[in-house]
Amino acid sequence: MAEMTLGSRIFVAGHNGLVGGAITRNLRAAGYDNLIERSRAELDLTRQVEVEAFFESERPEFVFLAAAKVGGIHANDTRRAEFIYQNMMIAANVVEAAWRSGANKLLFLGSSCIYPRMASQPIFESALLTGELEPTNEPYAIAKIAGLKLCENYRRQYGFDAISLMPTNLYGPGDNFDLESSHVIPALMRKAHNAKLSNAPAMGVWGTGAPRREFLHVDDLADASVFLMQKYSEDATINVGVGHDVTIRELVELVREVVGYEGALEFDTSKPDGTPRKMLDIGRLQALGWKPKIALRDGLADTYRWFLDNQDSLRAAE
Secondary structure, three states, rough: OOOOOOOOOOOEOOOOOHHHHHHHHHHOOOOOOOOOOOOOOOOOHHHHHHHHHHHHOEEEEEEEOOOOOOOOHHHHOOHHHHHHHHHHHHHHHHHHHHHHOOOOEEEOOOOOOOOOOOOOOEEHHOOOOOOOHHHHHHHHHHHHHHHHHHHHHHHHHHHOEEEEEEEEEEEOOOOOOOOOOOOOOHHHHHHHHHHHHHOOOOEEEEEEOEEEEOOEEHHHHHHHHHHHHHHHOOOOEEEEOOOOOOEHHHHHHHHHHHEEEEEEEEEEEEOOOOOOOOOOOHHHHHHOOOOOOOOHHHHHHHHHHHHHHHHHHHHHHH
16 A cells, blocks of 8 residues: 655545545645645546546546535435436546556545435445435435445456545535535524524424434544545445434534524424434444544534634625
8 A cells, every 4th residue: 555645646636625625624734735736617527538638647646536516405306417427427537547547546435325225223334235225315326336336346457546435424614505505514504594693583494303314524534534545445435424423403403502593493394304314333444543533513613613704705606
């Protein structure tokens, strides 16, 4: 396994996104100063010719594949073709070009939605492809499964050192706070913030509040990603999570407390809940010596501070 040194040429695909941004912060803080960065406008990872030319020219030695088309339940369910096409193309183009250009190692970031909807809890890595997927995000899940299978089979056929991480639900600074396309934590935080500002008597929440979810701060995922890039070299997928979960109702109460909204909660049971429970078994990762550091309430407070500090730029982007 090649060593990633402080001077190694490192490409973080998706460095402007939630996960890629966190990985970039982690690397820079640790002293890695030879990072190769390209925005989406500069390099479209869904275009094979562009990706091949980039890798041939820049020759990165280590690749963190954090770029993806992402969104919450609503976005996944209404933009299904975009989610499967773009994510499959990104994975195929980057893995192929990284191998062909002689990269030392690639780390692919998947999603826990790859596991069956009714998988036994907690979910072990071996649960993959043992049951039906959650229908609302099936296209995204299939694209991510294709990505990890690319890594697995490029290792088997070509000896390419490609590893796959499956993170649980993520949140943190740099998240998407658009109410139409965001994941659950930024959506709830934005709703609570807006309700607080308008002195609304109640705040609407999708679903029953009963589903259980595990939430990992994106800086913990970044730390795990750098750790595994340095320490892990096997074809088996490895889960990244915190090892415990909360109900959506408990999450909403925490968000309301952090934001300071004191109105009532109205759960709209006509809206879909999604998977009843989704928590990852992280025994394999813990055995390697890594564990998360950021508690959920602390992470929510950190995320809300970031949101308050960046409201103007978020409005401009919308």
